[in-house]
Amino acid sequence: MKDERDEAGFVKDIRKQSVDFPGWYQDVVRKAELADYSPVRGCMVMRPLGYGLWERIQRALDDLFKQTGVENWYFPALIPLSFLEKEQEHVEGFEPEFAMVTRGGGKELEEPLVLRPTSETMIASVLRNYIHSYRDLPVLTNQWNNVFRWELRTRLFLRTMEFLWQEGHTFHETAEEAEAQVLEKLECYRVIAEDWCAIPVFKGRKSETEKFAGAQYSMAIEGIMRDGKALQMGTSHFFGQNFSRAYDLTFTGRTNELQHPYSTSWGMSTRMVGSIVMAHGDDSGLQLPPRIAPIQLVIVPIFRSDAERAQIEAALAPVLRSLATIRVRADWRQERPGYKFNEWELKGVPLRLEIGPRDLAKGEASLVRRLDRVREPVKLGELERAVPAMLESIQTAMLTRALEFRKAHTVRLSSLEEMVRHFESSTGFVITPWCQDAACELTVKDRTTATTRVILDEPAQGSCAVCGRPATATVVWAKAY
RNA sequence: CGGGGCGUAGCGUAGCCUGGUUCAACGCGCGUGCUUUGGGAGCACGAGAUCGCGGGUUCAAAUCCCGCCGCCCCGACCA
Numbered sequence: 001m002k003d004e005r006d007e008a009g010f011v012k013d014i015r016k017q018s019v020d021f022p023g024w025y026q027d028v029v030r031k032a033e034l035a036d037y038s039p040v041r042g043c044m045v046m047r048p049l050g051y052g053l054w055e056r057i058q059r060a061l062d063d064l065f066k067q068t069g070v071e072n073w074y075f076p077a078l079i080p081l082s083f084l085e086k087e088q089e090h091v092e093g094f095e096p097e098f099a100m101v102t103r104g105g106g107k108e109l110e111e112p113l114v115l116r117p118t119s120e121t122m123i124a125s126v127l128r129n130y131i132h133s134y135r136d137l138p139v140l141t142n143q144w145n146n147v148f149r150w151e152l153r154t155r156l157f158l159r160t161m162e163f164l165w166q167e168g169h170t171f172h173e174t175a176e177e178a179e180a181q182v183l184e185k186l187e188c189y190r191v192i193a194e195d196w197c198a199i200p201v202f203k204g205r206k207s208e209t210e211k212f213a214g215a216q217y218s219m220a221i222e223g224i225m226r227d228g229k230a231l232q233m234g235t236s237h238f239f240g241q242n243f244s245r246a247y248d249l250t251f252t253g254r255t256n257e258l259q260h261p262y263s264t265s266w267g268m269s270t271r272m273v274g275s276i277v278m279a280h281g282d283d284s285g286l287q288l289p290p291r292i293a294p295i296q297l298v299i300v301p302i303f304r305s306d307a308e309r310a311q312i313e314a315a316l317a318p319v320l321r322s323l324a325t326i327r328v329r330a331d332w333r334q335e336r337p338g339y340k341f342n343e344w345e346l347k348g349v350p351l352r353l354e355i356g357p358r359d360l361a362k363g364e365a366s367l368v369r370r371l372d373r374v375r376e377p378v379k380l381g382e383l384e385r386a387v388p389a390m391l392e393s394i395q396t397a398m399l400t401r402a403l404e405f406r407k408a409h410t411v412r413l414s415s416l417e418e419m420v421r422h423f424e425s426s427t428g429f430v431i432t433p434w435c436q437d438a439a440c441e442l443t444v445k446d447r448t449t450a451t452t453r454v455i456l457d458e459p460a461q462g463s464c465a466v467c468g469r470p471a472t473a474t475v476v477w478a479k480a481y
Numbered sequence: 482c483g484g485g486g487c488g489u490a491g492c493g494u495a496g497c498c499u500g501g502u503u504c505a506a507c508g509c510g511c512g513u514g515c516u517u518u519g520g521g522a523g524c525a526c527g528a529g530a531u532c533g534c535g536g537g538u539u540c541a542a543a544u545c546c547c548g549c550c551g552c553c554c555c556g557a558c559c560a
Contacts, residue, residue, distance in 0.1 A: 013492095013521090020554095022553080022554070023553085023554090026553080031492095037551095037552080041550095041551070041552090097558085097559075118560095147560085149559070149560085151558090151559070152482060152557090152558075152559090153482095153556095153558090153559095158560090159559070159560075163560070165560065212560095220560095231560095232559095232560065233560090234560085235560070267560065268560080269560045270560090271560055272560095300519095302518070302519055303518080304517085304518060334518095335518090335521090336517080336518050336519095336520090336521075336522060337518065337519060337520070337521095338518085338519080338520035338521050338522085339518095339520085339521045339522085340520095340521090341519095341520050341521080342520070342521050343521080345520095354519070356518095356519055357519090358519070359519090366519085449556090
């Protein structure tokens with residue numbers, strides 16, 4: 001086991017997670033070279049490691065979407081202001097966040113163009129041309145893009161003025177079909193969060209106050225970070241016919257009458273990268289789940305002379321061939337091994353292979369897990385089998401650890417006083433019965449700063465923890481990002 | 482956008498209160514050379530700062546005053 005001194009010896013570059021979580025987060029993101037600030041206020045530069053994580057998430061999610069019949073489109077980033085003004089409720093929610101282009105070609109534009117905060121309006125306007133009959137439905141669109149929101153307070157990955165995401169928009173003949181779509185995509189997000197990023201999530205419906213402006217209802221997945229705060233990691237919205245009406249989107253139904261299609265939208269953003277940092281990282285830095293780690297195995301050769309180096313290179317050649325399915329990086333830089341160990345741990349590479357003269361003499365290499373620094377000698381010939389197996393076990397162990405953390409930070413309570421007392425001294429999830437009255441949410445927020453995260457798909461029991469009236473839902477509360 | 486804090490070399494800081502020949506310094510990092518290499522190496526030499534920006538006070542400003550910009554933390558709003 002590692003003791004305090006060992007731990008301290010491993011860290012020099014980052015603040016302690018337990019002492020200053022926001023400071024730790026910022027240090028990790030920058031020192032692990034995930035991202036950095038940019039010359040533009042509120043906008044970040046994603047560096048290869050951070051973007052690599054996003055690419056992994058993107059690929060996995062895109063595959064899932066395509067399995068459900070979704071097709072990728074691309075729509076313009078500039079949206080005429082009038083488009084956004086058509087939908088009252090929606091624009092009220094977003095207006096303060098618009099970034100607008102008012103000049104072009106050296107003169108004032110007749111109509112300002114908004115840098116898309118989301119593309120509902122653009123897509124509805126465009127699809128009006130393609131949807132005429134129930135035979136044209138459903139239309140399942142998705143686009144991978146950047147969006148802009150004029151944020152007041154930004155944090156790398158978690159909230160920036162420009163961010164990358166996917167936004168899916170679908171149009172259906174019936175409400176049932178659209179609602180099934182909402183659930184299906186929420187499930188895709190759960191798979192990405194839990195199976196790929198090893199972050200367990202609560203899935204459920206958002207309260208009226210927490211839902212997306214303009215949606216009939218919103219659903220979300222919520223994960224817990226190492227500081228006990230909740231993070232929304234993906235949302236899926238049911239619009240009913242709201243948008244179709246606002247944008248005059250109609251089709252001729254089976255009985256020859258004009259109808260408005262039901263629509264949905266759903267999104268997951270680069271915020272996911274931040275969630276990986278905050279859900280798995282420790283005082284030594286990042287810990288990346290193997291399935292999405294851009295580098296799964298880093299090889300640190302140890303040698304003194306050119307002759308030793310040549311021997312190791314020769315021994316590694318067949319090993320590298322046998323690990324062709326693994327994302328491997330061999331670190332031959334002229335740095336000392338200890339330096340490399342620390343650097344790759346900071347960068348969260350899940351598995352490290354050390355190989356030097358001592359290992360070579362025994363025909364072995366040492367495998368060290370980032371998870372717990374457990375070191376294990378493995379015969380060179382067995383690496384082909386051992387490395388994938390260890391990566392798999394690390395993936396599982398990370399999800400298990402995260403699940404246990406969540407379990408330890410989730411309590412069921414039944415009164416406001418208990419909630420106030422709980423949130424005074426700790427964070428985490430609190431589950432209670434709730435009457436679904438917004439006044440109760442306000443009371444809790446005023447007294448604890450916690451808000452409702454999601455309403456669970458489980459029967460309501462007993463009375464509302466806040467007001468005592470009969471409960472109509474079981475809800476998860478937390479202090480949230 | 483309100484409250485608090487901070488801007489000095491790539492990074493982290495000292496100096497500021499008590500203006501002035503230790504005021505431009507220290508550690509890390511960077512470059513070169515030699516020795517090293519199984520948990521962040523050592524020595525030597527070297528490069529690198531218009532002290533956030535703009536005004537003002539003064540014989541003299543990193544230091545005092547005003548304004549602006551940026552960043553961080555806490556709130557209100559949000560993927």
